Amino acid sequence: xxxxxxxxxxxxxxxxxxxxxxxxxxxxxxxxxxxxxxxxxxxxxxxxxxxxxxxxxxxxxxxxxxxxxxxxxxxxxxxxxxxxxxxxxxxxxxxxxxxx
Amino acid sequence: xxxxxxxxxxxxxxxxxxxxxxxxxxxxxxxxxxxxxxxxxxxxxxxxxxxxxxxxxxxxxxxxxxxxxxxxxxxxxxxxxxxxxxxxxxxxxxxxxxxxxxxxxxxxxxxxxxxxxxxxxxxxxxxxxxxxxxxxxxxxxxxxxxxxxxxxxxxxxxxxxxxxxxxxxxxxx
Numbered sequence: 001x002x003x004x005x006x007x008x009x010x011x012x013x014x015x016x017x018x019x020x021x022x023x024x025x026x027x028x029x030x031x032x033x034x035x036x037x038x039x040x041x042x043x044x045x046x047x048x049x050x051x052x053x054x055x056x057x058x059x060x061x062x063x064x065x066x067x068x069x070x071x072x073x074x075x076x077x078x079x080x081x082x083x084x085x086x087x088x089x090x091x092x093x094x095x096x097x098x099x100x
Numbered sequence: 101x102x103x104x105x106x107x108x109x110x111x112x113x114x115x116x117x118x119x120x121x122x123x124x125x126x127x128x129x130x131x132x133x134x135x136x137x138x139x140x141x142x143x144x145x146x147x148x149x150x151x152x153x154x155x156x157x158x159x160x161x162x163x164x165x166x167x168x169x170x171x172x173x174x175x176x177x178x179x180x181x182x183x184x185x186x187x188x189x190x191x192x193x194x195x196x197x198x199x200x201x202x203x204x205x206x207x208x209x210x211x212x213x214x215x216x217x218x219x220x221x222x223x224x225x226x227x228x229x230x231x232x233x234x235x236x237x238x239x240x241x242x243x244x245x246x247x248x249x250x251x252x253x254x255x256x257x258x259x260x261x262x263x264x265x266x267x268x269x270x271x272x273x
Binding site: 001002003004005006007008009010012013014015016017018019020021023024025026027028029030032033034036037040043044047048050051052056059060062063064066067068069070071073074075077078079080081082084085090093 | 104108109122131138149153157169173177202207210215217233
């Protein structure tokens with residue numbers, strides 16, 4: 001079987017990839033994709049620990065994380081659409097005013 | 101190395117490759133496909149780790165729902181037809197450096213821990229116990245998540261509506 005630490009290494013690597021995407025990308029939608037990547041990395045850790053302890057709690061927690069990530073994606077993309085309709089751009093650097 | 105182990109590392113490589121592609125590519129549409137590869141690989145890893153129901157949910161919700169939503173977002177926010185949709189980067193050195201440092205820290209922490217040996221007994225299907233647990237121990241959380249999803253979907257539809265939008269520069273003083 002695959003040792004738990006290898007799964008945790010994979011989760012850490014995915015989390016850091018998501019972090020790098022959030023820090024460097026300019027397009028709002030790509031930043032949201034980075035957030036999804038980080039949430040998935042957390043999920044992988046939950047599943048790995050659930051396997052290590054032979055319990056279901058980690059799996060149930062990761063199910064809730066999946067639901068909340070879907071909710072986050074829906075609201076985030078709705079906000080991006082709204083901001084795009086106003087500013088005519090999805091570039092974070094050019095969205096720099098909070099008043100109409 | 102057994103076949104399952106080899107398959108596990110293959111799917112791990114697919115997951116990491118999709119993530120790296122997401123980081124490197126400049127085309128937003130390709131980035132969405134990279135995300136899809138990552139999420140599919142992730143679902144396979146869940147199945148290998150004994151979480152078959154979570155893997156199926158991952159495919160249903162992420163690959164079937166979130167990626168489609170992201171694709172819609174890409175197509176609705178980039179209406180320059182015939183022109184490549186680019187996503188440029190900024191603060192590259194600082195961002196990559198910070199992420200690498202964080203990865204090194206996490207890797208050191210994981211490496212220095214003594215993890216218990218994972219169970220080698222193959223698990224039977226998890227659908228039944230998860231359903232029982234959701235209907236007994238986690239009933240309140242389950243219902244609350246349902247209400248939250250309803251509110252979120254109504255709110256997202258309201259926020260993304262088309263009417264009543266002023267464009268920048270066209271506002272009346």
